[in-house]
Amino acid sequence: MFRRKYIRLCRKFLGSIVRPKSGIRSQLTRGCKVLYLIVSGGFEIVGDTLFFLKRRDSLRIPNPGRILVIKVDQLGDVIFSSLLIPGIKRKFPQAQIDFLVRPGAEAILRGNPGVNAVYQWNNIVLDLLPGRGRRTPVLRKIRANWSTRQKLRRNGYDVAINARAYPPSSNFFWKGVAGALIAFDISEQSFLADYWGPYDLDAEEWSNYANLLAPLGIDSSSVGVCGEFYNYDVPNPMDASPYAVISPVTFDRDRQWKTEHWISLIAALSSRGIAVAITGMPSQREFLEKLAFSVSRGEMVRVFTDLRLPQFGALMDRAAIFVGIDSFPAHLALALKKPVRLLVNSDVYFLKGYSRSRFASEARSMIPASPLAAFFDARSALPDEIIASCAETLNQSAPAVTGPFVVPT
Numbered sequence: 001m002f003r004r005k006y007i008r009l010c011r012k013f014l015g016s017i018v019r020p021k022s023g024i025r026s027q028l029t030r031g032c033k034v035l036y037l038i039v040s041g042g043f044e045i046v047g048d049t050l051f052f053l054k055r056r057d058s059l060r061i062p063n064p065g066r067i068l069v070i071k072v073d074q075l076g077d078v079i080f081s082s083l084l085i086p087g088i089k090r091k092f093p094q095a096q097i098d099f100l101v102r103p104g105a106e107a108i109l110r111g112n113p114g115v116n117a118v119y120q121w122n123n124i125v126l127d128l129l130p131g132r133g134r135r136t137p138v139l140r141k142i143r144a145n146w147s148t149r150q151k152l153r154r155n156g157y158d159v160a161i162n163a164r165a166y167p168p169s170s171n172f173f174w175k176g177v178a179g180a181l182i183a184f185d186i187s188e189q190s191f192l193a194d195y196w197g198p199y200d201l202d203a204e205e206w207s208n209y210a211n212l213l214a215p216l217g218i219d220s221s222s223v224g225v226c227g228e229f230y231n232y233d234v235p236n237p238m239d240a241s242p243y244a245v246i247s248p249v250t251f252d253r254d255r256q257w258k259t260e261h262w263i264s265l266i267a268a269l270s271s272r273g274i275a276v277a278i279t280g281m282p283s284q285r286e287f288l289e290k291l292a293f294s295v296s297r298g299e300m301v302r303v304f305t306d307l308r309l310p311q312f313g314a315l316m317d318r319a320a321i322f323v324g325i326d327s328f329p330a331h332l333a334l335a336l337k338k339p340v341r342l343l344v345n346s347d348v349y350f351l352k353g354y355s356r357s358r359f360a361s362e363a364r365s366m367i368p369a370s371p372l373a374a375f376f377d378a379r380s381a382l383p384d385e386i387i388a389s390c391a392e393t394l395n396q397s398a399p400a401v402t403g404p405f406v407v408p409t
Contacts, residue, residue, distance in 0.1 A: 064158035076328035079227040085114035111230035125168040225368035229335035232313025240275035247324035264383035343378040
């Protein structure tokens with residue numbers, strides 16, 4: 001019953017030990033992770049022992065009126081979790097679906113016809129990561145979270161779904177928020193959940209998310225593989241056509257592609273009449289402009305680092321193709337049904353059919369093996385491989401405008 005959880009803990013522990021780290025900060029981070037895993041592992045063993053007989057296997061709420069989906073996570077993860085909405089609505093069309101997300105992520109769900117209300121929760125652990133949290137005093141965040149929890153309790157939810165599997169995924173905060181709590185069987189304090197969604201360490205992520213709905217009697221065949229996005233009804237900031245969107249930077253060093261490879265890709269696209277929109281954060285602008293200036297194509301290559309989410313959505317919605325790292329823009333592109341060419345470090349991030357390392361499942365790529373997506377190894381892929389894949393898609397989508405797009409020799 002608890003096998004998957006402890007396999008995940010062991011892989012996480014071994015991965016933290018064997019993966020090489022350089023620098024004092026990295027060594028301290030690894031030490032903290034190892035200590036946390038030792039303490040939390042013991043806590044899980046005690047909890048699973050005490051609550052072993054309490055777990056139930058099937059939900060007995062025939063028609064839940066209010067459902068809360070908890071996804072206190074990154075923007076891309078929130079988009080991805082929205083794949084749960086259509087399945088719930090088909091089974092329970094009258095149910096009100098609310099979401100609990102981190103501050104700033106509520107815009108992801110704005111305009112979604114299946115969402116009734118969105119609430120905010122500060123994920124204090126994730127906020128500590130560089131570039132991923134707001135600099136708000138911790139005590140203020142704790143008070144805001146307490147106020148939100150009280151409000152949620154008053155809403156009278158029939159079901160709450162904790163849609164995060166990996167730490168920080170504590171169920172302690174969500175116990176008592178609704179009449180019943182559904183969580184992944186590998187999540188932290190899963191013994192506090194009333195019903196479990198099985199989490200297969202070797203399956204695609206959308207399949208695991210579909211398992212969260214099984215206790216509600218919702219079959220996985222009614223759940224899509226990509227999320228939804230509706231908040232893009234604004235003017236497009238890119239006036240060229242056709243164009244590709246490229247997002248070459250993430251916060252994780254393990255997910256980078258070589259700078260010279262990005263330059264070769266941008267040059268190949270722009271030389272054949274495909275404009276390029278390079279996107280990123282304001283803190284990344286200097287690097288992104290370096291990529292653009294290296295190509296020197298004038299208005300054919302533009303850098304965007306200050307787009308609001310609706311503008312970014314409009315930019316992506318009208319793009320011919322997206323190329324980037326496994327991150328939020330890739331989820332946005334798939335939600336808008338755009339062809340995606342994705343660079344993944346499969347030794348660190350688990351991707352079914354690609355990963356070889358037995359420790360890769362401690363971090364996962366949530367991008368599905370969709371007909372829209374093609375995957376490349378960020379450690380070894382060369383620009384010509386990406387260019388050839390882009391050529392095939394662009395020749396199908398915009399041949400009349402550009403003429404045949406060929407791979408440069």
